[in-house]
Amino acid sequence: MRRITSPFVLFLLLLPLACNDTTPTPVVVATPTPTPTPSPTPRPTPTPGTGLACGLAALPDCGGPEGPPGIYGCCRNQVGNRGDFQNQVDQSIDILMGEQPNIFRGEEVLDRIAYVNGVARILEQRFGVCAKPGVPGDEVGVKTEQNYSEQYDIYLSNARVRRGGFVASCRPSRF
Numbered sequence: 001m002r003r004i005t006s007p008f009v010l011f012l013l014l015l016p017l018a019c020n021d022t023t024p025t026p027v028v029v030a031t032p033t034p035t036p037t038p039s040p041t042p043r044p045t046p047t048p049g050t051g052l053a054c055g056l057a058a059l060p061d062c063g064g065p066e067g068p069p070g071i072y073g074c075c076r077n078q079v080g081n082r083g084d085f086q087n088q089v090d091q092s093i094d095i096l097m098g099e100q101p102n103i104f105r106g107e108e109v110l111d112r113i114a115y116v117n118g119v120a121r122i123l124e125q126r127f128g129v130c131a132k133p134g135v136p137g138d139e140v141g142v143k144t145e146q147n148y149s150e151q152y153d154i155y156l157s158n159a160r161v162r163r164g165g166f167v168a169s170c171r172p173s174r175f
Contacts, residue, residue: 083166
């Protein structure tokens with residue numbers, strides 16, 4: 001019996017010899033992708049005029065209704081005296097009148113909320129003190145430390161600007 005070798009069988013037998021290359025196959029080393037380090041979450045910048053933009057922490061309000069005459073919680077009546085921040089408060093009123101004349105008609109205040117908030121904002125931005133509007137709504141509290149603050153009544157009942165309105169000193173700070 002005679003054996004016939006087909007060319008296809010011969011090809012299959014020689015194929016492994018043809019693939020036996022002596023050149024080494026390069027090894028690919030996978031470099032792991034580094035895990036990104038999360039950037040720190042930025043702390044929101046406090047809004048100027050809220051009593052926090054100066055960097056001091058907020059304190060609970062220690063003011064209160066009048067107890068003994070002239071004493072309101074941690075605050076004492078100072079009407080007729082001059083406060084430590086009187087010049088800055090009065091200058092802030094004048095600056096606001098120049099910056100936002102639309103909320104005034106002469107010395108008349110047309111928008112009390114914008115007025116009180118604006119004075120507090122200017123006190124913090126221009127003078128570097130903590131200033132909190134309101135409490136009550138016609139006053140601005142001012143402080144540079146946690147153990148003392150002053151209250152300024154800057155709005156008269158006839159809707160006019162009030163300068164020289166130092167009304168109370170508070171120990172500890174009211175805000």
